[in-house]
Amino acid sequence: MSKKIEVGKKILSANEEYAQQNSKFLTENKKLCLNMISSPGSGKTSILTRTITELKGRIAMGVIEGDICTELDAQRIRETNAPAIQIETQGSCHLSASQITGALDKLPINDLDLIFIENVGNLVCPTAFELGENAKIVVLSVPEGDDKPAKYPGIFAKSKAMLINKIDLLTMVDFDIDKVVAQAKKLNPGIEIFQVSAKTGQGFQHWSNWLIESVKALQLQ
Amino acid sequence: MSKKIEVGKKILSANEEYAQQNSKFLTENKKLCLNMISSPGSGKTSILTRTITELKGRIAMGVIEGDICTELDAQRIRETNAPAIQIETQGSCHLSASQITGALDKLPINDLDLIFIENVGNLVCPTAFELGENAKIVVLSVPEGDDKPAKYPGIFAKSKAMLINKIDLLTMVDFDIDKVVAQAKKLNPGIEIFQVSAKTGQGFQHWSNWLIESVKALQLQ
Numbered sequence: 001m002s003k004k005i006e007v008g009k010k011i012l013s014a015n016e017e018y019a020q021q022n023s024k025f026l027t028e029n030k031k032l033c034l035n036m037i038s039s040p041g042s043g044k045t046s047i048l049t050r051t052i053t054e055l056k057g058r059i060a061m062g063v064i065e066g067d068i069c070t071e072l073d074a075q076r077i078r079e080t081n082a083p084a085i086q087i088e089t090q091g092s093c094h095l096s097a098s099q100i101t102g103a104l105d106k107l108p109i110n111d112l113d114l115i116f117i118e119n120v121g122n123l124v125c126p127t128a129f130e131l132g133e134n135a136k137i138v139v140l141s142v143p144e145g146d147d148k149p150a151k152y153p154g155i156f157a158k159s160k161a162m163l164i165n166k167i168d169l170l171t172m173v174d175f176d177i178d179k180v181v182a183q184a185k186k187l188n189p190g191i192e193i194f195q196v197s198a199k200t201g202q203g204f205q206h207w208s209n210w211l212i213e214s215v216k217a218l219q220l221q
Numbered sequence: 222m223s224k225k226i227e228v229g230k231k232i233l234s235a236n237e238e239y240a241q242q243n244s245k246f247l248t249e250n251k252k253l254c255l256n257m258i259s260s261p262g263s264g265k266t267s268i269l270t271r272t273i274t275e276l277k278g279r280i281a282m283g284v285i286e287g288d289i290c291t292e293l294d295a296q297r298i299r300e301t302n303a304p305a306i307q308i309e310t311q312g313s314c315h316l317s318a319s320q321i322t323g324a325l326d327k328l329p330i331n332d333l334d335l336i337f338i339e340n341v342g343n344l345v346c347p348t349a350f351e352l353g354e355n356a357k358i359v360v361l362s363v364p365e366g367d368d369k370p371a372k373y374p375g376i377f378a379k380s381k382a383m384l385i386n387k388i389d390l391l392t393m394v395d396f397d398i399d400k401v402v403a404q405a406k407k408l409n410p411g412i413e414i415f416q417v418s419a420k421t422g423q424g425f426q427h428w429s430n431w432l433i434e435s436v437k438a439l440q441l442q
Contacts, residue, residue, distance in 0.1 A: 039260045039342070040365055040372070040373060041362075042365075067372055068373055069372065072371065091375065093343070093346050121260065121344065122314075122344070122346075123261050123342065123343070124312075124314040124343055125343075125345070125346065141262075144261055144263075145262045147291075150290075150291050151289060151290065151291050152261060154312065169364065169390070169393060172389075173390075199394075
């Protein structure tokens with residue numbers, strides 16, 4: 001049992017070291033980095049492609065894509081002409097900080113204001129692995145149901161912002177937005193909440209303005 | 222590095238021992254046990270409550286519920302009058318075989334034909350932990366998108382059956398069923414596929430018949 005704890009500590013601290021290195025690099029270069037976490041299929045890639053397109057000419061974005069396998073998501077990002085680095089985790093359920101170190105090295109960092117990390121679709125494990133990001137963003141889509149902050153509290157407690165995506169489906173499914181907002185605020189009173197549809201574009205102005213303000217605030221530091 | 226591998230082996234084999242014990246218990250008692258795995262919010266609990274209700278008087282079912290926290294899902298199952306044991310994993314991303322051993326002990330096993338395990342909502346980690354079940358069942362819901370078997374191949378390759386849930390939303394989202402079926406069959410040519418809506422009941426007859434046949438086949442062994 002003592003062995004297990006000892007090794008666990010070593011693994012965590014190796015990740016932590018890379019996370020600190022990434023954080024230092026991002027701070028020195030004044031780049032905002034957001035780590036997007038959600039269940040599979042909540043619409044992270046669609047949110048990113050619309051965000052990149054809507055903010056073209058105002059914020060230059062790059063994306064680090066994490067998937068168990070395939071380059072599908074990076075291809076979708078590249079169609080917007082934004083640079084995207086795909087990390088295939090080969091079965092691992094989360095991105096680790098050392099993978100981000102490698103990906104940051106491949107991005108044209110001087111040309112970018114904001115780097116999004118799209119983590120592996122998993123509402124649990126990625127929460128525990130710091131990547132050196134400025135903030136975590138959790139995405140919850142309407143068809144997933146309004147009990148998710150209560151059932152998966154970790155990521156809602158740790159995120160700077162929550163996007164409630166697929167609000168175009170609100171009339172089709174049972175989903176009480178007030179309940180979700182109340183659950184999330186109970187776990188995390190300061191969380192910013194955006195109600196959006198990556199499909200129709202609804203709610204994107206509010207989200208885009210928040211990103212612009214966040215990039216400005218960092219660059220003025 | 223050698224230490225890490227050694228400890229990993231110990232953990233795996235401890236789980237494997239409990240899994241074998243569960244499997245033996247289930248075989249001796251001629252109980253079918255299905256381990257249901259999906260993303261959060263794909264509708265596992267709704268599928269179970271409808272399945273239990275539609276098969277009342279024909280198959281007696283019990284449910285072992287796995288969640289990070291809350292008793293919400295077990296409460297929903299108990300409303301159908303089926304017995305449900307809730308396991309709160311306290312942050313862990315999957316159920317382990319020893320937890321199932323404990324839960325099987327609490328279920329009124331002699332009164333049951335079929336035990337469903339509803340695993341933690343996670344398309345990755347639960348795939349790697351055998352629980353002693355007869356088969357895994359993967360659920361994919363239409364709003365999650367038609368790229369999921371390609372992006373998360375492990376569970377689709379290992380499952381006896383796939384339920385494509387929320388087909389009442391097919392006209393509302395981009396989802397190519399033929400593509401999903403082809404991807405799943407490529408990974409797993411023998412996989413059974415059921416297209417269902419836990420909301421409307423569409424497709425449940427086919428799924429229910431398959432369960433009845435599976436229980437019968439086991440009891441006749």
